[in-house]
Amino acid sequence: MNNAIFNLEKPSNEHTLDYAPGCKERDALNKELDRLSGEVQDIPLIIGGKEFRTGKTGTVVMPHDHQHILAHYQMAGEKEVKMAIDAAIMAHKGWESLNWVERVSITLKAAELLSTKYRFLINAATMLGQGKNAFQAEIDSACEAIDFLNFNAYFTSLVYKEQPSSQKGIINRIEYRPLEGFVFAVSPFNFTSIASNLIMAPVVMGNTTLWKPASTAILSNYFLMKIFQEAGLPDGVINFIPGSGSLIGKAALGDRNMAGIHFTGSTQTFNSLWQTAAENISIYHSYPKIVGETGGKDFIFVHPSADPQEVAVAIVRGAFEYQGQKCSAASRGYIPESMWPDIRKRIEDMLSQVTMGDVREFHHFMNAVIDEKSFDNIMNYIDFARKSDKAEIIFGGHGDKTKGYFIEPTVILAKEPHFKTMEEEIFGPVMTLFVYKDHDYEKTLEICDHTSPYGLTGSVFSKDRSALNYACRVLRYAAGNIYFNDKPTGAVVGQQPFGGARASGTNDKSGSYINLLRWTNPRTIKETLLPATEFTYPFMKE
Numbered sequence: 210m211n212n213a214i215f216n217l218e219k220p221s222n223e224h225t226l227d228y229a230p231g232c233k234e235r236d237a238l239n240k241e242l243d244r245l246s247g248e249v250q251d252i253p254l255i256i257g258g259k260e261f262r263t264g265k266t267g268t269v270v271m272p273h274d275h276q277h278i279l280a281h282y283q284m285a286g287e288k289e290v291k292m293a294i295d296a297a298i299m300a301h302k303g304w305e306s307l308n309w310v311e312r313v314s315i316t317l318k319a320a321e322l323l324s325t326k327y328r329f330l331i332n333a334a335t336m337l338g339q340g341k342n343a344f345q346a347e348i349d350s351a352c353e354a355i356d357f358l359n360f361n362a363y364f365t366s367l368v369y370k371e372q373p374s375s376q377k378g379i380i381n382r383i384e385y386r387p388l389e390g391f392v393f394a395v396s397p398f399n400f401t402s403i404a405s406n407l408i409m410a411p412v413v414m415g416n417t418t419l420w421k422p423a424s425t426a427i428l429s430n431y432f433l434m435k436i437f438q439e440a441g442l443p444d445g446v447i448n449f450i451p452g453s454g455s456l457i458g459k460a461a462l463g464d465r466n467m468a469g470i471h472f473t474g475s476t477q478t479f480n481s482l483w484q485t486a487a488e489n490i491s492i493y494h495s496y497p498k499i500v501g502e503t504g505g506k507d508f509i510f511v512h513p514s515a516d517p518q519e520v521a522v523a524i525v526r527g528a529f530e531y532q533g534q535k536c537s538a539a540s541r542g543y544i545p546e547s548m549w550p551d552i553r554k555r556i557e558d559m560l561s562q563v564t565m566g567d568v569r570e571f572h573h574f575m576n577a578v579i580d581e582k583s584f585d586n587i588m589n590y591i592d593f594a595r596k597s598d599k600a601e602i603i604f605g606g607h608g609d610k611t612k613g614y615f616i617e618p619t620v621i622l623a624k625e626p627h628f629k630t631m632e633e634e635i636f637g638p639v640m641t642l643f644v645y646k647d648h649d650y651e652k653t654l655e656i657c658d659h660t661s662p663y664g665l666t667g668s669v670f671s672k673d674r675s676a677l678n679y680a681c682r683v684l685r686y687a688a689g690n691i692y693f694n695d696k697p698t699g700a701v702v703g704q705q706p707f708g709g710a711r712a713s714g715t716n717d718k719s720g721s722y723i724n725l726l727r728w729t730n731p732r733t734i735k736e737t738l739l740p741a742t743e744f745t746y747p748f749m750k751e
């Protein structure tokens with residue numbers, strides 16, 4: 210199998226199922242929802258392919274019904290982190306020396322398993338454990354996870370194909386070694402697909418990993434781990450170690466073999482990981498590669514030429530789908546005064562039709578936020594706005610955590626553009642709008658650029674091409690993903706490579722060729738066909 214140069218075709222994106230009433234996919238999904246709702250999973254650590262139980266456990270509950278336990282999971286201690294590091298180091302040689310086509314075949318098989326045999330399982334687990342409705346789960350845990358795997362397989366082949374030129378008499382090659390050590394992958398609660406990608410991007414490039422999943426995403430993440438094993442991933446290539454972030458982080462980052470961090474989560478956590486790595490810099494074998502996608506304060510900016518209905522739909526979908534718990538969710542908007550009464554009415558009409566509830570009742574547009582800590586944090590922001598004379602809550606504003614963590618879609622009208630909820634990431638169903646005078650379009654764009662420390666996503670709505678062009682220039686660094694006349698969420702792998710800079714991360718564009726380059730340690734090999742046999746040069750001759 211080593212004597213051919215293999216070609217992978219560019220994949221197409223996974224088709225999204227719509228789960229409309231009466232279709233067989235809806236029945237299959239309901240069956241898995243019923244089954245998982247009626248069981249309590251027992252989730253072990255998986256280190257070197259073996260299951261471990263520490264006796265220290267946590268629980269996974271349904272966000273919309275927090276007394277309903279879905280799983281108990283084991284928590285890793287320092288000893289298990291050390292075991293996981295040993296297992297990753299042990300697996301490194303075998304995995305990296307495997308022909309890349311074999312490695313890629315495993316990721317393609319995992320994609321195929323997710324697309325067929327386990328599609329409804331992974332969607333049901335994401336719905337119940339992470340509080341997503343059927344459509345939000347489908348575009349995340351099925352489609353995006355599958356796309357990440359398929360596209361990364363293809364991008365791997367492009368990376369390996371990239372070779373230097375060779376002149377007469379010499380052969381130059383680049384060998385794409387994986388990092389020398391393990392990659393520490395730390396994943397967030399809000400996207401099953403991101404968790405999958407944080408581990409599988411380094412893995413497909415020949416690395417071995419420690420995977421610390423978010424405690425509130427452990428149900429779906431455990432099933433992912435089982436799927437990777439079924440796809441043929443050798444023992445020790447991924448070591449699944451749920452538990453306390455700070456404990457696991459300290460132990461993993463304190464090891465000299467820590468060669469890379471692949472993180473998605475809050476800016477604050479990423480800063481602390483980076484700081485710990487910096488403090489440990491003298492112990493590491495190599496300078497670690499640090500890749501992080503973090504928070505956002507994503508905007509919708511409206512020019513007076515925009516269509517009010519298109520703007521209102523973008524606000525409702527962009528800010529409130531998945532309860533605003535997307536790093537890309539719209540959470541601040543700039544509306545021209547001339548359009549405000551019309552847009553306001555349209556938003557209020559739409560939001561008054563939105564219902565919230567159990568993810569198994571398919572008619573709800575919204576469900577619960579992830580946990581109590583998040584509920585309290587979001588409500589604190591809403592209460593701050595309620596008490597302030599610089600803002601007014603014009604829609605929603607109430608929450609109830611008696612049974613599940615429900616918060617109404619909330620719209621705040623800010624009287625000044627630097628109001629707290631225009632600047633800070635809230636990560637919940639809260640949209641703050643600022644109304645500007647139409648003739649202040651240019652000035653307000655500058656304010657938008659400087660208002661928040663983040664630079665992740667943003668949208669500009671306009672029918673005037675020169676206004677779009679102007680906004681694009683002023684907002685050059687305000688977003689790593691900018692949208693014209695569309696909501697700022699819903700990036701698709703292979704179409705809109707995702708990520709931002711400033712406080713939003715290292716902008717290594719997940720699900721792209723650019724990201725995969727971070728997981729290699731290239732070696733250049735020069736071979737001289739006929740080496741020199743004299744040490745003198747012609748110019749030295751008389």
Ligand code: NAD
Nearest residue numbers: 396397398422423454455458474475478502503504505536
């Ligand atoms: P979080 O920072 O609370 O947690 C992320 C992960 O880090 C979890 O697994 C957590 O257990 C772990 N962790 C926490 N402290 C740690 C430590 N000291 N050492 C090691 N690990 C530690 O984030 P979250 O609440 O899960 O996710 C929401 C955040 O993620 C939001 O800020 C959102 O904007 C961001 N996010 C960004 C993107 C992006 O692509 N930019 C995508 C999704 C989510």
